[in-house]
Amino acid sequence: KNQVEQSPQSLIILEGKNCTLQCNYTVSPFSNLRWYKQDTGRGPVSLTIMTFSENTKSNGRYTATLDADTKQSSLHITASQLSDSASYICSGGGADGLTFGKGTHLIIQP
Amino acid sequence: DSGVTQTPKHLITATGQRVTLRCSPRSGDLSVYWYQQSLDQGLQFLIQYYNGEERAKGNILERFSAQQFPDLHSELNLSSLELGDSALYFCASSLTGGNEKLFFGSGTQLSVL
Numbered sequence: 001k002n003q004v005e006q007s008p009q010s011l012i013i014l015e016g017k018n019c020t021l022q023c024n025y026t027v028s029p030f031s032n033l034r035w036y037k038q039d040t041g042r043g044p045v046s047l048t049i050m051t052f053s054e055n056t057k058s059n060g061r062y063t064a065t066l067d068a069d070t071k072q073s074s075l076h077i078t079a080s081q082l083s084d085s086a087s088y089i090c091s092g093g094g095a096d097g098l099t100f101g102k103g104t105h106l107i108i109q110p
Numbered sequence: 111d112s113g114v115t116q117t118p119k120h121l122i123t124a125t126g127q128r129v130t131l132r133c134s135p136r137s138g139d140l141s142v143y144w145y146q147q148s149l150d151q152g153l154q155f156l157i158q159y160y161n162g163e164e165r166a167k168g169n170i171l172e173r174f175s176a177q178q179f180p181d182l183h184s185e186l187n188l189s190s191l192e193l194g195d196s197a198l199y200f201c202a203s204s205l206t207g208g209n210e211k212l213f214f215g216s217g218t219q220l221s222v223l
Binding site: 097 | 143
């Protein structure tokens with residue numbers, strides 16, 4: 001069964017600090033790994049998409065990494081801002097569509 | 111704004127009833143996806159359509175059905191509703207349905223009382 005596990009469940013950091021969110025996936029056959037940002041009451045917004053041949057992809061202050069051997073991905077947020085407060089969701093793409101993790105709830109405090 | 115429109119935003123109904131959720135994809139997108147999001151389960155893939163044809167099916171209950179019309183809008187029909195069907199239902203669209211960006215609507219919050 002395809003699974004995506006994210007950690008931590010929740011995280012509180014001070015504005016301006018960096019943080020890293022983790023994603024472990026078991027998706028077969030694997031085609032892509034995605035990170036989304038979801039604000040409360042809104043739909044997810046795509047941050048990055050990586051295929052198995054890509055190690056890293058950046059989108060502004062967001063940098064995602066992928067290790068296809070260990071089936072792990074991380075999302076690094078640099079110089080956090082109050083607007084980064086949201087849930088961050090990882091998903092693994094396989095033949096039967098996307099399998100989503102439950103997300104990391106990130107709170108940025110001033 | 112993602113360009114994906116979902117209606118209604120909120121829906122309150124009773125057990126045993128039937129409801130229809132509507133989705134208009136981004137202009138030019140041929141593929142539509144439906145997802146269910148509950149607090150304890152996260153996002154669950156229900157079904158995907160491409161240019162009017164069903165392309166992939168996920169954890170969609172037999173009480174649920176969907177279709178994509180010639181103008182590419184899609185409807186998700188939920189029948190014999192149960193308390194456990196209460197959730198956020200999202201529609202997403204993409205250009206061809208491959209390894210490309212998905213654009214999500216703002217969702218329909220369904221409450222079954």
